[in-house]
Amino acid sequence: MRLHVLGNVTEDILFRVPRLPLPGETLIANRRDRDIGGKGLNQALIAARCGLTVSLSCPVGEDTVSADLIRQLADEPLQANLVLIPECSTDQSIISVSEDGENHIVSSTQAADSLTPDNAIAALQDIETGDILLVQGNLSYPTTSAAIKHVHAREGKVIVNPSPIRWDYSPLLPFIDVLVLNVHEGQVLSGQRHPSDAASYLLAAGAxxxxxxxxxxxxxxxxxGEHAEVPSAPTQVVDTAGAGDTFCSTYIAARARNATAAKALAVAANAAAITVSRHGTWSAFPSKEELARLFENSRECEPQ
Structure with a gap:
């Protein structure tokens, strides 16, 4: 089984601020950092560190970010297919992180929007029955839709993390096997305020x-007809950026190791707790060794 991640890469510029700014307010940052991120890259990286066989296909621009990415991926256990977008810069995220760990993110999508349906189909030509496609919300609707329907037709499994929400997912829900999202995204997609009502709506719509x-x-x-829940893992919150990506990919890896939903939720929550306890994006993610220990401590997460 191979996990195919189709998503974005960004250059992350992080500003440490005392608190998130109010509308119209200018704040002085305590510190500025640069990192490589993007939900597609983040989720592929974590899944690979969890031990899954991962292929990442992502658009990059004609700049130094792609060269930096190639260097950083040299020691990572994933296969990366960088799709060069001519006359375009790699997308960028400006991230403000407050002292209590909350964040505010603004991202560009020029490179991500330039990835075409044909690019997506070409990246997924070798998908086999039982393989998994993981996509997020950074790519365009036509490209995301083409990828999802291509994999569905080949009897692969489709997992969607619809973040950021940029368009209506309703037509795609019948093709989605697993929808991974946060409570706000659940409200937006369903129109329901309570999590269980939102989930019921999304299941009825086809997920x-x-x-x-x-x-x-x-x-x-x-x-x-089934339900499971777990509490959050205790930790000291420093920076919440990347926590959702860590959770999503660790959950997928745990399920691929035959874990129950409840056990997979617990392992993913513990992995996310590591990420939020550190500054940065890539630099905050759990290492292969840390993730291996989480799986070792979970008897229900046995490799296939």
């Missing part, structure tokens, strides 16, 4: 399973 993170309230899982 096979719904996994929802609830911040300090933990995480929950729903499938037709």
């Amino acid at each position: 096979g399973e719904v996994v929802m993170t609830l911040g300090a309230a933990g995480a929950q899982w729903w499938r037709d």
Whole structure:
């Protein structure tokens, strides 16, 4: 089984601020950092560190970011297919992180929007029955839709983390096996305020399973007639950027190791707790060794 991640890469510029700014307010940052990120890259990286066989296909611009990325990926256990977008810069995220760990993110999508449906199909030509596609919300609707329907037709498994929400997912829900999202995204996609009502709506609309993170309230899982939930893992929150990506990919890896939904939620929550306890994006993610220990401590997570 191979996990195919189709998503974005960004250059992350992080500003450490005393608190998140109010509308119209200018704040002086305590510190500025640069990192490589993007939800596609983040999720592929974590999944590979969890031991899955991972292929990442992502658009990059004609700049030094792609060269930096190639260097950083040299020691990572994943296969990367960088799609060069001519006359375009790699996308960038400006991230403000407050002293209590909350963040505010603004991202560009020029490179991500330039990835075409044909690019996506070409990247997924070798997908086999039982393989998994993981996509997020950074790519365009036509490209995301083409990828999802291509994999569905080949009897692969489709997992979607619809972040950021840029368009209506309703037409795609019947093709989605697992929907991984946070409580706010659940409200936006369903129009329902309560998590269980949102999950019921999304399941009725066609999604096979719904996994929802609830911040300090933990995480929950729903499938037709089934439900599981876990509390959040205790930790000192430093920076919440990347926590959702860590959770998503660790959950996928745990399920691929035959874990129950409840056990997979717990392992993913513990992995996310590591990320939020550190500054940065790539630099904050759990190492292969840390993730291996999480799986070793979970008897229900046995490799296939």
